[in-house]
Each structure stands twice: as structure tokens, then as C-alpha cells.
Amino acid sequence: MNILEISEVTKNFGGLTALNDVDMHIAKGEILALIGPNGAGKSTMFDCVAGVYPPSSGTIRFKGKSIAGLKPWDLCRLGLARTFQIVKPFAARTVLYNVMVGAFLRTSSTDKARDKALSVLETLRLDHRKDMLAGTLTIADRKRLEIAKALATEPELLLLDEVMAGLRPTEMDDMIAIIRQLRGNGITVFIIEHIMRAVMALSDRVVVIHFGEKIAEGAPEDVTRDENVIKAYLGSDYATS
Amino acid sequence: MSRKQLDMTLLALAGLISFGLPLLIESPTYLQILILLFFYAYLTTSWNLVGGFAGVLPLGHAVFVGIGAYTSTILALQFNLSPWFGMLVGGMVAALVGVAIGKPTFRMRGAYFALCTIAFSEGVRVMIENIDSLGPIKFNGPRGLLIPLKGESFWNYQFMHKEPYYYIILTMLVLVLALTWFISRSKMGYYLAAGGDEPDAAQALGVDVAKYKLIALGLSSFLTALAGTFYAQLMLYFYPKGILGLDLSFEIAFIALIGGRGMIAGPLIGALVLRPLNEFTRIYLSNQLPGLHLVIFGLILILVMLFQPKGLTLPLTRLYDRLASKITTTGA
Ligand SMILES: Nc1ncnc2c1ncn2[C@@H]1O[C@H](COP(=O)(O)OP(=O)(O)OP(=O)(O)O)[C@@H](O)[C@H]1O
Ligand SMILES: [Mg+2]
Numbered sequence: 091m092n093i094l095e096i097s098e099v100t101k102n103f104g105g106l107t108a109l110n111d112v113d114m115h116i117a118k119g120e121i122l123a124l125i126g127p128n129g130a131g132k133s134t135m136f137d138c139v140a141g142v143y144p145p146s147s148g149t150i151r152f153k154g155k156s157i158a159g160l161k162p163w164d165l166c167r168l169g170l171a172r173t174f175q176i177v178k179p180f181a182a183r184t185v186l187y188n189v190m191v192g193a194f195l196r197t198s199s200t201d202k203a204r205d206k207a208l209s210v211l212e213t214l215r216l217d218h219r220k221d222m223l224a225g226t227l228t229i230a231d232r233k234r235l236e237i238a239k240a241l242a243t244e245p246e247l248l249l250l251d252e253v254m255a256g257l258r259p260t261e262m263d264d265m266i267a268i269i270r271q272l273r274g275n276g277i278t279v280f281i282i283e284h285i286m287r288a289v290m291a292l293s294d295r296v297v298v299i300h301f302g303e304k305i306a307e308g309a310p311e312d313v314t315r316d317e318n319v320i321k322a323y324l325g326s327d328y329a330t331s
Numbered sequence: 332m333s334r335k336q337l338d339m340t341l342l343a344l345a346g347l348i349s350f351g352l353p354l355l356i357e358s359p360t361y362l363q364i365l366i367l368l369f370f371y372a373y374l375t376t377s378w379n380l381v382g383g384f385a386g387v388l389p390l391g392h393a394v395f396v397g398i399g400a401y402t403s404t405i406l407a408l409q410f411n412l413s414p415w416f417g418m419l420v421g422g423m424v425a426a427l428v429g430v431a432i433g434k435p436t437f438r439m440r441g442a443y444f445a446l447c448t449i450a451f452s453e454g455v456r457v458m459i460e461n462i463d464s465l466g467p468i469k470f471n472g473p474r475g476l477l478i479p480l481k482g483e484s485f486w487n488y489q490f491m492h493k494e495p496y497y498y499i500i501l502t503m504l505v506l507v508l509a510l511t512w513f514i515s516r517s518k519m520g521y522y523l524a525a526g527g528d529e530p531d532a533a534q535a536l537g538v539d540v541a542k543y544k545l546i547a548l549g550l551s552s553f554l555t556a557l558a559g560t561f562y563a564q565l566m567l568y569f570y571p572k573g574i575l576g577l578d579l580s581f582e583i584a585f586i587a588l589i590g591g592r593g594m595i596a597g598p599l600i601g602a603l604v605l606r607p608l609n610e611f612t613r614i615y616l617s618n619q620l621p622g623l624h625l626v627i628f629g630l631i632l633i634l635v636m637l638f639q640p641k642g643l644t645l646p647l648t649r650l651y652d653r654l655a656s657k658i659t660t661t662g663a
Contacts, residue, residue: 140535166537178532180525191525194518195537203518243537 092151093118093247093278094139099148101134101302108134109145110302116247121269121279123293123310125286127323131302132282133175136249139280140172141165152247166195171245173236175252175282181225185216185235188224192242210242214268230261234268241272248272250281254288266291286314286324298323334659349501353494362493366565368606369500370558375586375598376507377554381547382584383593384511384520386527387437388445391452392583395425395552397459397575399559404476404569405468407487414488418560422553429552433545449577456575475570478563488564496565503561504599507554511595523547524593578625582609585628589635591642600644605631 094116101109108131116122124132138145139152141162150157152170160168171192180188189207190200197203211217214234219227224235233253240248250269254262262285269292273279283289289296289310296313298306300322306313313319332340356362378392402424403417436447460473470476483491490496514520525533526540533540563569573579582605590601605628612624639646 142531161539162534163537163539166535172535174532174535178529180528180532182528183524187521187524191521191533191538192536194521198518200516200518203521239532239536 091118091154092116093153094280095149095151096135096139097149097151099135099138099145099150101131101138101143102146107302109138109299111148112299112302112304114297114304114307116278116280118246118278119273119276120294121273121281121292123289123296124280124282124299125284125289125296125323126299130299132299133251134302135299136172136251136280136282140170140249166243166245169244169246170249171240171243171247172249173233173240173251173253175255177232177236179224179227179232179235181223183224184221185211185224185227185238186220188235189238189242192239195243207238207242210238213241213271214238215264229256230258230265233257233265237268245277247278247280250279250283252282252284254283254285262288290314332659334655337655337659353497359493362497364606364610366493366497366500367610368602369497369504370562370565371582371586371606372599372602373500373504373507374555374558375583375590375601376504376511377551377558378583379587379593379595379598380511380514380551380554381544382551382587383597384515384523384527385544385547386524386593387544388441388584389448389548389551390445390577390584391448391450391580392551392555393575393577393579394452394455395429395555396559396562396579397452397455397571398425398428398552399556400563400569400574401459401470401476401559402556403560404478404563405470408476408478409468413486414560414564415486418488418557421556421560425552425556425559426549429548430545433548434541437541437544437548449580452575452580453577456571459571459575473571475568475573476563478567480567488560489567496561500558500561503557508595508599510554515595519543519546527593581625582628585632587642588632589642591644594642594644596648597642597644600647601642604643 092115096112096114099109099112100107112135124135126132137143139150141157141160141164144158152165152168157165180191186204186207189210190203193203193206193210197206208217208220211220214237216231216234216238219231227235237250237253254265257265266288269279281292293310296308296310297304298313298319305322306316306319314324352365353362356365374392374396378389381387382389399418399421402421403414406412406417406420407414432448432451436444439447459470462470463472464470481487481489483489522533522538522543525536526538526543530540559574562574586601586605587598589604590599591597608627609624612627616623635643
């Protein structure tokens with residue numbers, strides 16, 4: 091069963107076509123990576139899927155139902171959570187406070203929200219930072235916090251926008267392990283990623299977009315050998331390395 | 332002594348002192364100053380629900396004070412209903428008006444929202460100033476409304492001495508502070524703060540930011556209007572420029588900013604600083620230069636914003652933390 095179905099989605103910003111007639115889907119339990127050069131329209135796709143703005147045309151179905159007219163908070167309640175490419179912590183509040191905001195979606199009890207937030211922080215190995223102000227965290231911890239907040243809403247589908255960017259190699263390995271663990275817990279993961287090592291390590295399937303159009307789709311090994319993809323995105327260096 | 336015991340002892344002491352003050356203070360003038368101090372602390376605490384926790388800057392809260400005062404007074408004078416009942420009606424009218432203004436304006440960011448609230452409350456003031464009567468209801472235009480003295484009566488919300496007013500506003504203040512404390516620790520408090528800090532992030536976490544802001548504004552307007560009735564009954568006279576004017580709206584915001592927006596104790600601390608100053612300048616300086624007190628407020632605000640941009644509550648809390656840790660460690 092497909093948890094997300096995107097059909098013929100086009101998004102225009104004034105005269106600029108950020109997405110052009112894109113079809114894609116994600117099966118339940120899958121890790122799908124969306125890759126493509128800067129400005130290809132990847133984050134725009136997340137914004138459409140998460141209800142930030144409606145696509146100019148086309149339909150998006152989450153768990154079989156069209157999301158037309160639904161707002162970000164409606165979709166989050168239905169089980170769709172996302173992180174932002176430019177992380178948006180509640181900077182003046184503690185890490186625990188940040189995650190509790192997410193946890194309150196499924197409970198009105200402050201005690202339960204705190205317990206939930208603490209257990210999510212443990213999953214992300216961020217519990218030792220719980221009393222720090224979110225604005226004082228390192229990049230790596232900020233990215234984890236971004237995931238922790240989303241995770242606290244108990245999503246079925248998690249959209250991760252470039253969570254590896256700015257991480258050191260060991261931090262990236264931790265992050266890869268964390269995302270695998272999430273999938274192990276039954277969460278479907280839709281990632282946007284530039285770092286091919288992470289894409290190769292994580293994804294079951296890859297979709298490549300370029301100037302708003304889908305140019306390739308398939309298993310990671312196949313996609314990275316695709317000539318169009320190499321020309322448009324990976325560069326010939328990648329093919330030979 | 333543990334920290335918690337210290338906190339509780341001091342809180343009990345503060346409670347005892349505020350409860351006992353009328354027994355010590357004989358002069359009605361001084362008692363009136365205290366009553367107004369609590370009145371402003373109450374107003375600002377109500378304002379803080381939306382202006383502090385929800386991170387927007389309403390600058391027209393006088394309109395809700397006015398709605399409270401006019402509603403209960405008109406119901407009492409012309410329909411013979413108890414001001415206590417009118418107070419609740421006024422609160423509900425204010426909540427409806429608050430939600431009605433909030434709905435279209437909360438989508439605006441920053442200064443635009445503030446300007447809209449000013450425009451709305453000024454609009455209402457000018458309207459009331461130009462209405463002598465509306466059907467059977469007398470507004471009396473710019474002259475305002477006078478509540479005839481009926482003698483000591485709880486039903487009529489009239490007391491011959493200041494003490495009952497003191498205890499009424501003290502009770503209101505304690506309740507509204509407790510409510511704010513409770514909200515700040517509840518889902519609503521987290522949602523308001525998140526929506527105020529980073530609306531996009533909050534929405535992505537399932538927070539209907541606009542809805543929570545509306546609830547906060549509705550509640551804040553309701554509570555603010557209750558104080559309007561209190562003021563009317565305390566003074567037995569009010570007029571549009573005083574009770575619906577920008578001076579009142581701005582003073583509330585001044586107190587909040589100086590005390591600390593979004594902090595529970597902020598309004599109380601702000602009122603403790605600004606109210607005595609206001610009374611002092613009014614008594615000693617206003618003959619020489621009317622409006623001087625606002626200039627002084629402005630200067631203080633600039634100084635506080637420069638050196639303590641989050642208001643005075645934060646440094647005071649830190650100071651208290653340091654003193655408390657000394658007492659609790661040396662005492663143990
Ligand atoms: N709100 C907006 N208004 C106008 N143009 C926009 C808006 N959002 C994105 N764009 C434009 O749409 C195009 C796609 O942007 P998008 O952010 O989706 O790219 P991306 O694939 O995520 O790139 P990157 O890898 O740099 O994050 C870009 O040309 C961008 O400038
Ligand atoms: Mg992007």
C-alpha cells in the first residue's frame with residue numbers, strides 16, 4: 091500500500107515553475123530519497139506535501155485520502171511530520187520544551203507530554219541536552235532536535251529535509267543509524283539529501299528531479315548509473331569514483 | 332531550609348502582607364494608590380496572556396476595559412441589573428469583540444497587528460464620544476457615565492470604604508496570576524509560546540497557531556473587561572478618553588515591557604515599578620507639565636530595553652536565585 095501518492099503535481103511561483111507535472115509515490119515502510127541539484131524543487135515538494143501551500147495543479151494523497159484543503163496542523167494530526175531544511179528551533183526554550191510542543195499533539199497532560207518527550211530524546215540520544223536552550227546547540231544537535239520534535243507527534247510518515255547537511259562523518263553515521271532505527275519502528279521515511287553516501291546507505295528507492303521535472307527513479311545503484319542523472323546532478327567525477 | 336520551603340514561606344509572607352495592608356494603612360488616598368497598582372497589575376496580567384505568551388503586541392486593550400465599564404454600568408443604570416451580572420455580560424461581549432478583531436488581524440505580522448488594535452480601539456472611542464444615546468441606551472458622549480451613589484451594597488457593587496475594593500481587586504489579581512501560571516504550564520501555554528516564537532515550526536507540529544491566539548485573545552479580553560466594571564464601581568464615574576483612551580492601552584504595554592513580557596511575575600513587577608512613579612509624577616509634576624509622566628515612562632522603557640531587553644523580572648529572578656542558594660546552603 092502507498093502511504094503517499096503524488097500525481098501530476100505542478101507548482102508555480104509567479105512565472106517560475108518549481109515543480110512540473112511530477113508523479114511519485116512512497117510505499118508504507120519504505121525509505122525514499124528525493125535528490126537533485128540546488129533549486130530543483132525538492133523543498134517545494136515537501137511544502138506541498140506538508141500542506142504549507144497547495145500545488146498549482148495535481149493531487150496528493152496521504153493514506154489514500156486527498157490532502158486538498160488540509161493545513162500543516164491537520165496533516166500532522168493525521169500522522170505526517172516534517173523537518174525544515176533551515177532548522178526552526180524554539181531557540182529561547184529548552185530542548186525538552188521544544189520536544190514537548192510536538193508531544194502535546196497526542197495528549198493534553200503535561201506530565202504525559204514530558205514523558206513522551208524524554209523518551210523521544212532518548213531515542214535520538216539527545217537526553218543529556220534536555221535542559222539546554224535550543225538556540226545554543228551545535229548544528230548536529232539542532233538537526234537531531236528538529237527530528238525529535240517531529241517524532242514526538244508520532245508520525246507514520248516523516249519528511250526529512252537535508253538532515254545530514256553540515257554534519258561531520260561520525261555524526262552522519264549516527265544520523266544514518268537513527269533513521270534506520272526509525273524505519274525499524276515502522277515509520278515511513280521520505281528524505282531530501284545531497285550527500286550521496288547517506289542516500290546510498292539509507293534509501294530503498296531514489297527519485298531525481300531537475301528543474302522541477304522528474305528525470306529518474308529507481309534503486310540507488312541504478313539511478314547513480316543513469317546517464318541523465320550523472321549529467322544533470324552527480325557530475326562525471328561521481329561516475330568514475 | 333529547602334528552596335521550595337523558602338519559596339513557599341516568602342509567598343505566604345507576601346500573601347499575609349497584602350492581606351494585612353489595609354489594617355495598617357489608614358489613609359484612603361494611599362489605599363487607593365495600592366488599589367490602582369493591583370488594578371494595573373491585573374490588567375497587564377490579562378494582557379500578558381496574549382501580548383506576552385502569544386508573542387503579539389496588542390496596543391488597544393483599553394477598548395476591552397471600556398466595554399466592561401460601559402456594559403455593566405448601562406445594564407445597572409438603565410435595566411436595574413447588578414453590576415456583578417453586568418460584569419460577566421461585559422466580559423462575554425469583550426471576548427466576542429476580541430475574537431472578531433483577532434480573526435482578520437492575527438494573520439498580519441508585527442507592527443501591522445499593533446497598528447490595527449490601536450486603530451480599532453481609537454475608532455470605538457471616537458464613536459462612543461459621538462453617541463449621546465442609541466435607541467433606549469444612553470452613552471452620554473464625551474461626558475461619560477456617572478453612577479449615582481446608592482449606599483453600601485454588595486448587590487450594587489458599592490462600598491463606602493476602600494477596603495472592600497482592595498480585597499476585590501487583590502482576589503482578582505491572585506486568581507488571574509494563578510490562571511496564567513496554570514496556562515503557562517499547560518498545553519495551551521506551550522502552544523502559544525511555540526506559535527509566537529516560530530509559527531511555521533509550530534504549525535508543522537500540529538499547532539493551529541491562529542486558533543490558539545484567538546482563544547488567548549478571547550480570554551484576555553474577557554478578563555480585561557472584568558476590570559473595567561471594577562474601575563467603574565471604584566470611581567463611580569468614567570468617560571471615553573480615560574477608559575477607552577490610548578494612555579491606558581499604552582500604560583498596560585509599558586508595564587508589561589518593563590516588567591517582562593511573557594513572564595508570570597512581569598506585570599506585577601512592572602506595576603510595582605511604574606505605578607508609584609506614575610502617582611508621584613502626577614502629584615508633583617503634572618501641574619508644571621502635563622504628559623511629563625509619559626516622557627519619563629518612555630525614558631525608563633528605553634533604559635530597560637537597552638540594558639534588560641527582556642524586562643526587569645529576569646535579572647530579579649537571577650538575583651533571587653543567587654540569594655536563595657546562599658540562604659538554603661548556609662541554613663542547611
Ligand atoms: N515561496 C517561494 N516563492 C518563490 N519562489 C520560490 C519559493 N520557494 C521556492 N522558490 C523557488 O523555487 C525553486 C525551487 O526551490 P526549492 O527550495 O524547492 O529547491 P530545492 O530543490 O529544495 O533546493 P536546495 O537543494 O537548494 O534546497 C527555486 O528556484 C526557488 O528559488
Ligand atoms: Mg531545499
